[in-house]
Amino acid sequence: MLKINPYNFDPLADKAPNRTKWQEIPKHHRLPANTYSGHLDLRFHTITPVFIPSTRTSDVDKKEVQGRPGQYIRTFFRFHHNGEKPTIPGTSIKGMVRSVFEALTNSCMALYAGNYGHKNYGAATYNREKCNKEQGLCLACSVFGTTVEDKLHLQGKIMFSDAVCEPRFLETGEWILKELSAPKPERHLPFYALDGFALSSGPRGRKFYYHHNPEEVSSTPEHITKEGHNHRNVKILERLKAGATLAAKMNFQGLTKEELAALLYVIELEYRIEEVDNKKRIVRTLGHKIGMGKPLGLGSVGILVTGGTIQKGNERYRSFAPQGSTDLRAIINEFRKEAPRPSDHLRDLLSLTKYKHGVIEYPNKQRWFDVPGNETKRLGEWGEYEGKQDESSQKDSLESTISHHLDYGIILHGRIVELSPNFLIIETKDGALHQRKRVAVQGIKTKKIVKDLEVTLKGSAVYPRSMIKK
Numbered sequence: 001m002l003k004i005n006p007y008n009f010d011p012l013a014d015k016a017p018n019r020t021k022w023q024e025i026p027k028h029h030r031l032p033a034n035t036y037s038g039h040l041d042l043r044f045h046t047i048t049p050v051f052i053p054s055t056r057t058s059d060v061d062k063k064e065v066q067g068r069p070g071q072y073i074r075t076f077f078r079f080h081h082n083g084e085k086p087t088i089p090g091t092s093i094k095g096m097v098r099s100v101f102e103a104l105t106n107s108c109m110a111l112y113a114g115n116y117g118h119k120n121y122g123a124a125t126y127n128r129e130k131c132n133k134e135q136g137l138c139l140a141c142s143v144f145g146t147t148v149e150d151k152l153h154l155q156g157k158i159m160f161s162d163a164v165c166e167p168r169f170l171e172t173g174e175w176i177l178k179e180l181s182a183p184k185p186e187r188h189l190p191f192y193a194l195d196g197f198a199l200s201s202g203p204r205g206r207k208f209y210y211h212h213n214p215e216e217v218s219s220t221p222e223h224i225t226k227e228g229h230n231h232r233n234v235k236i237l238e239r240l241k242a243g244a245t246l247a248a249k250m251n252f253q254g255l256t257k258e259e260l261a262a263l264l265y266v267i268e269l270e271y272r273i274e275e276v277d278n279k280k281r282i283v284r285t286l287g288h289k290i291g292m293g294k295p296l297g298l299g300s301v302g303i304l305v306t307g308g309t310i311q312k313g314n315e316r317y318r319s320f321a322p323q324g325s326t327d328l329r330a331i332i333n334e335f336r337k338e339a340p341r342p343s344d345h346l347r348d349l350l351s352l353t354k355y356k357h358g359v360i361e362y363p364n365k366q367r368w369f370d371v372p373g374n375e376t377k378r379l380g381e382w383g384e385y386e387g388k389q390d391e392s393s394q395k396d397s398l399e400s401t402i403s404h405h406l407d408y409g410i411i412l413h414g415r416i417v418e419l420s421p422n423f424l425i426i427e428t429k430d431g432a433l434h435q436r437k438r439v440a441v442q443g444i445k446t447k448k449i450v451k452d453l454e455v456t457l458k459g460s461a462v463y464p465r466s467m468i469k470k
């Protein structure tokens with residue numbers, strides 16, 4: 001089975017962003033006749049579970065978990081002012097939309113800024129330095145705004161409201177993400193650097209995380225990354241379910257036709273409406289990603305415009321479309337036709353069916369990074385990194401990966417179904433398979449363990465059945 005790295009890059013275009021002269025954002029009463037203003041009602045649909053971490057200290061339990069310094073317990077993001085309902089903040093939505101918008105429109109890399117970890121990948125050498133007043137603004141900076149060295153804040157032309165979630169869409173549990181640690185570009189240099197060797201050669205492109213199989217993500221009780229073994233983990237206690245819907249609003253003012261067209265394309269991406277038994281449903285081919293846990297498949301969402309108004313110039317009382325009317329859909333579709341289309345790479349990175357081509361997981365430390373000669377091996381063009389592997393080596397890889405995982409103190413009740421010199425696999429009553437390092441087993445002398453013994457164990461490395469049975 002082909003192995004696919006969880007992230008890959010959309011290569012940068014050869015040419016610099018097409019910049020336009022910076023202009024003050026026009027006030028509403030004197031909007032140029034050839035610009036568009038209004039608002040859009042947006043409906044978000046979660047394709048896999050979503051987790052946006054709370055940043056309030058009262059929501060972050062800083063007590064050490066099982067004596068692991070730096071491991072935090074996190075809950076979902078909330079605001080006091082919306083009645084403590086779980087919320088996806090508008091700033092997160094803006095960031096998510098912007099990253100795709102930048103790639104689609106060959107804009108500067110404002111979100112990227114040339115740094116991964118503590119290393120600078122020389123984005124500036126690729127004409128992707130951030131825009132400023134003198135140089136002019138790329139399409140993304142014009143639409144979303146930009147900040148120049150904390151001195152100058154160029155306001156964007158759009159604003160997203162928060163998306164407030166109905167509590168029924170929240171599920172509670174315990175999931176562990178090895179997610180807070182910074183990316184390790186030193187180790188991944190051949191993956192990140194344009195020439196595969198030197199930071200100074202520039203970045204390989206814009207980084208995106210592939211979408212995972214929604215069913216596998218939804219049914220997996222815990223997620224643990226297969227990379228890194230430091231202690232900076234986060235334990236999450238709640239997340240938005242797959243299949244949740246949330247509403248948000250986007251206000252915009254003074255957008256050019258080109259800007260609005262690209263924006264409308266990026267927000268909705270590509271989908272079609274299918275009608276089955278008189279019921280309409282949306283079939284998506286591309287999706288967005290938001291929040292924490294992207295390498296593990298969390299955060300896949302789709303957006304649909306369900307209403308709003310689009311006005312031309314300052315005719316503020318004469319909208320193109322009354323709220324929710326079918327005219328609006330026709331107008332949006334007309335704009336979308338004018339938008340650039342994603343490159344094959346961007347399409348691949350946003351594809352909701354990428355997982356059908358292989359197993360999406362990080363290269364394993366022992367079987368990849370510690371193998372002599374691998375330090376210069378590059379990521380394949382489509383994110384593949386090892387080519388074909390037979391099943392036994394895949395299993396070895398899984399086992400050596402788990403040997404680095406830690407015991408988080410969750411009690412398991414189950415039956416031992418497989419033993420190896422260093423590991424055991426336990427099947428719990430719900431049919432899930434849990435693989436444990438033998439040294440993590442407490443209170444039991446592991447050399448005496450035999451098959452079919454009923455056991456109570458401590459540990460937490462839980463894998464979906466499909467990964468172990470391969």
Ligand SMILES: [Zn+2]
Pocket residue numbers: 107108109110130131137138139140141142146
């Ligand atoms: Zn820019």
